[in-house]
Amino acid sequence: MTAAASGTELFQYLLRLGDTSLVLGHRLSEWCGHGPALEEDLALANIALDLIGQARLLLQYAGTVEGIGRSEDDLAYLRDGRDYRNLLLVEQPNGHYGDTIARQFLFDAFAVELWADLTRSSDAHIAAVAGKAIKEHQYHWRHSSGWMIRLGDGTDDSHARMQAALEQLWPYTGEMLTPDDVDEAMRAARIGPDLAAIEPRWNARVGAVLTESTLTRPDDGWMQRGGKTGRHSEHLGHLLAEMQSVHRAYPGATW
Amino acid sequence: MRDVATETRLEQRVWRLLEEVKDPEIPVLSVVDLGIARDVRVHDGQVEVVITPTYSGCPAMDTITRDIERALFAEGLVDARVTTQLAPAWTTDWLSDTGREKLAEYGVAPPERGSHDKRALLGAVPSLACPRCGSSHTERLSEFGSTACKALYRCLDCLEPFDYFKCV
Helix, strand or coil: CCCCCCHHHHHHHHHHHHHHHHHHHHHHHCCCCCCCCHHHHHHHHHHHHHHHHHHHHHHHHHHHHHCCCCCHHHHHHCCCHHHCCCCHHHHCCCCCHHHHHHHHHHHHHHHHHHHHHHCCCCCHHHHHHHHHHHHHHHHHHHHHHHHHHHHHCCCHHHHHHHHHHHHHHHHHCHHHHCCCHHHHHHHHCCCCCCHHHHHHHHHHHHHHHHHHHCCCCCCCCCCCCCHHHCCCCHHHHHHHHHHHHHHHHCCCCCC | CCCHHHHHHHHHHHHHHHCCCECCCCCCCECCCCCCEEEEEEECCEEEEEECCCCCCCCHHHHHHHHHHHHHHHCCCCCCEEEECCCCCCCHHHCCHHHHHHHHHHCEECCCCCHHHCCCCCCCCCCCCCCCCCCCCEEEEECCCCCCCEEEEEECCCCCEEEEECCC
């Protein structure tokens, strides 16, 4: 590793990647058994599984980098909301199916660009995780963008609901694309991508699908931020309370 | 002194044992057919089997690791260990020819060849033959199926749904 990035910054960066995958994976798993159609139930469960698998690989590595013996389970189940580093976008509630699809679409457009760049990371472990993750995200992106088009260019009702979902979620997109000190340190060490270079690619992807969906791109107004440094919306606490309850009630339980 | 001939014989024996370890989700395929077993190494009489996951979250990997250990332990290779390697990332191109035939017989359409060209990843819909009646008059229902590695298709002639082992 180059001198530009310290172990602490790498640990923080791995938490961002891992927590984002974990929280979104958990959100999608909430649909299991409640999907609007069997195929969609299966699709979201599959996508959740990919994301949780990625989270495991990333949090295992984060534990190694941190070097005080925390396992993936310690990191996932024994940290409180303030210690989570996921993007605010992915902790937003599922809402109706169109809300979930819009959230996934905005994230997937970012994830395919991010993970493509991470396949070239100077960190061999991140590059190896990325080699698998990028193939999975391409499937996810096709799924969410396909549904954006079907629902956006669907009935008057589905169109109106998708436009409202976009407006609601748009303020959470800025955080993904705006680098802070940790992102800059990762870029300088060639571990992470240049977010400024990802932004136009994200805009192009999103713009093309929105046009086909007959939806209007919301204006870039004031953007929410804080997830990457541990300041979250109230929704994360509820999610963690459910996700962590069994592990905290029965520490070390196995079956 | 290192005995190369003995090590080679041991490696070959381990590969034969691995051919008996089946995927828990698709029990007609062995870990060798699937290309999950990447390497067998022998150091000082100790066996190491290197495996790679198909998908990041494939829940079968833990079971596969235990099944390999059990198969080797049962043959007296009690020091054997299984290690996981992520790179290079698994691809459906590693599925053996025997594996592809077994999949088709099992009722799962095998993946198109040459996923390296990324056509499948970019969304080109493959035209598949129905594994039941052979008709190529089929349609995709969903890119996600009963396990991470499969997609859902339907035959428009015999009207049966079927799984496709999708390209990655």
